[in-house]
Amino acid sequence: MHLGLIIGHVVATRKDEKLVGSKLLITQPILPDGTYTGAPIITVDTVGAGIGETVIYVIGSVAARAMHDQSAPVDAAIVGIIDSLDCSRAGGK
Amino acid sequence: MHLGLIIGHVVATRKDEKLVGSKLLITQPILPDGTYTGAPIITVDTVGAGIGETVIYVIGSVAARAMHDQSAPVDAAIVGIIDSLDCSRAGGK
Amino acid sequence: MHLGLIIGHVVATRKDEKLVGSKLLITQPILPDGTYTGAPIITVDTVGAGIGETVIYVIGSVAARAMHDQSAPVDAAIVGIIDSLDCSRAGGK
Amino acid sequence: MHLGLIIGHVVATRKDEKLVGSKLLITQPILPDGTYTGAPIITVDTVGAGIGETVIYVIGSVAARAMHDQSAPVDAAIVGIIDSLDCSRAGGK
Amino acid sequence: MHLGLIIGHVVATRKDEKLVGSKLLITQPILPDGTYTGAPIITVDTVGAGIGETVIYVIGSVAARAMHDQSAPVDAAIVGIIDSLDCSRAGGK
Numbered sequence: 001m002h003l004g005l006i007i008g009h010v011v012a013t014r015k016d017e018k019l020v021g022s023k024l025l026i027t028q029p030i031l032p033d034g035t036y037t038g039a040p041i042i043t044v045d046t047v048g049a050g051i052g053e054t055v056i057y058v059i060g061s062v063a064a065r066a067m068h069d070q071s072a073p074v075d076a077a078i079v080g081i082i083d084s085l086d087c088s089r090a091g092g093k
Numbered sequence: 094m095h096l097g098l099i100i101g102h103v104v105a106t107r108k109d110e111k112l113v114g115s116k117l118l119i120t121q122p123i124l125p126d127g128t129y130t131g132a133p134i135i136t137v138d139t140v141g142a143g144i145g146e147t148v149i150y151v152i153g154s155v156a157a158r159a160m161h162d163q164s165a166p167v168d169a170a171i172v173g174i175i176d177s178l179d180c181s182r183a184g185g186k
Numbered sequence: 187m188h189l190g191l192i193i194g195h196v197v198a199t200r201k202d203e204k205l206v207g208s209k210l211l212i213t214q215p216i217l218p219d220g221t222y223t224g225a226p227i228i229t230v231d232t233v234g235a236g237i238g239e240t241v242i243y244v245i246g247s248v249a250a251r252a253m254h255d256q257s258a259p260v261d262a263a264i265v266g267i268i269d270s271l272d273c274s275r276a277g278g279k
Numbered sequence: 280m281h282l283g284l285i286i287g288h289v290v291a292t293r294k295d296e297k298l299v300g301s302k303l304l305i306t307q308p309i310l311p312d313g314t315y316t317g318a319p320i321i322t323v324d325t326v327g328a329g330i331g332e333t334v335i336y337v338i339g340s341v342a343a344r345a346m347h348d349q350s351a352p353v354d355a356a357i358v359g360i361i362d363s364l365d366c367s368r369a370g371g372k
Numbered sequence: 373m374h375l376g377l378i379i380g381h382v383v384a385t386r387k388d389e390k391l392v393g394s395k396l397l398i399t400q401p402i403l404p405d406g407t408y409t410g411a412p413i414i415t416v417d418t419v420g421a422g423i424g425e426t427v428i429y430v431i432g433s434v435a436a437r438a439m440h441d442q443s444a445p446v447d448a449a450i451v452g453i454i455d456s457l458d459c460s461r462a463g464g465k
Contacts, residue, residue: 001228008180015173037225039130042094058261061154061247065259073158073172075151079259080201087194101366108359132316135280154340166344168337187414223411244447251445265445266387273380287459294452318409321373352437352451354430
């Protein structure tokens, strides 16, 4: 699982029918200290996250497990909203 | 899920029989501001996307879920066409 | 599987119901000689690991296999705690 | 799916029994303009590809779908041979 | 599949019960010419590989297919030992 900051959303009218009704948020991967790391991805929101919130997201086939229709073609989903984070070192790259 | 720009297509006569009839598009990964990021990939189109359009694509085993034959050996598929995108920051790398 | 150092933990009250009760640790990927490599990730602990311990973690869909509820949307899990490590070269990057 | 150039092959007598009889080719990932990108990988050939040919390959669990024994421990397979490629921009990195 | 050089092993007494009895080797990813590339990973050995041998390994959920207990939380496994390798170019990065 990965730390991310919600920085936007996308609208896509033409899409796979199993994605209809999904909220698609742009999530920026971050380090524990909030520094950006890597390119933003599009995540399906399943926990009611909003712009500016720090979240936990998963990638790969398990992402669809968080959805109502678990057969959806989804490879990234927000599964939690961070309340607090305790980290002895921010980690390098 | 990832943002991409359709920049081309490939023709492959000799291929796995489960890929026959698939439209294979070259997709350039992009950041929310349109900047290119990383190497282009080959994606199966399932939503009628065309050159120059900005799309959402998925990677990994879930990609095949967007196809008629879900047992096809496919690891990247376009699942939506972006109408609009709202992003507070473009994200760095 | 990957080598990691446990450097923190996160608290997330709002999360997927299948994650309730899971211990979420921040794990820093490391090289065999202890050098940090890449960005930290969030891992589910299933073996009783604690801050400062060197662990083995797995990523992807197999991570959920280490959990009680194997249908949880989890893509990273600690599956072992390193007692000792013998390496002829630390490996480069 | 990814673009690759076949640059070699490997011989492995001692291997998983489900790999016996498989042709193992060294594939160099390339950009649409033919430039090398990233490290070569070992791919199973299922379409009769040869040295010097430009191919499409898949990675991950779907790769085994191209094989006769779909339960083989294979994470990369060639699924098509490129006849032609049309690309408006080669893409950057 | 990937080329790797076995450079060490790890001992982990506390681990997932499905990993008990597994030999855990530290594998350094290499290019066809033997150059190191990327960080070492921990692989399960299923073919009797030893320190200093050049091997083929797989990553992701297919890795568990090489094990006796295919439900183990394993994401990297050695599936072959290289006898010889023929490569027209070593590939760049």
